[in-house]
Amino acid sequence: MSKLTAQEIETKLLRFPDWEYYDNAIHAEFEFENFKDCFSAMSRIAFECEALNHHPNWTNVYNVLTITLSTHDAGGVTMKDFNLAEAIEHIVEPEE
Numbered sequence: 001m002s003k004l005t006a007q008e009i010e011t012k013l014l015r016f017p018d019w020e021y022y023d024n025a026i027h028a029e030f031e032f033e034n035f036k037d038c039f040s041a042m043s044r045i046a047f048e049c050e051a052l053n054h055h056p057n058w059t060n061v062y063n064v065l066t067i068t069l070s071t072h073d074a075g076g077v078t079m080k081d082f083n084l085a086e087a088i089e090h091i092v093e094p095e096e
């Protein structure tokens, strides 16, 4: 899958207000009520990652989940990252 240009990424990000583009990747941080809710979301995200065969760099500190998405093979951001970001949004912000 081909790497998107910075302009293409910024245009797509208009529909992903939680996400920012820098360092050749897209990044988001989500805060939950507590560790249990955070880890529960991470478990659900993990199943989506397996289904999409695309995986985040992520860290969790108590109730905060920080996610970085890029496509290693392409050396940047591709539609695979946006497809996973969309799946993550549906899990984290189910009302949207």
Ligand SMILES: C[C@H](O)[C@H](O)[C@H]1CNC2=NC(N)=NC(=O)C2=N1
Binding pocket: 053, 054, 055, 056, 057, 069, 070, 071, 072, 073, 074
């Ligand atoms: C072999 C397998 O398809 C690749 O290693 C996949 C797995 N998950 C991945 N996840 C991410 N974020 N980037 C990749 O390039 C990637 N490659």
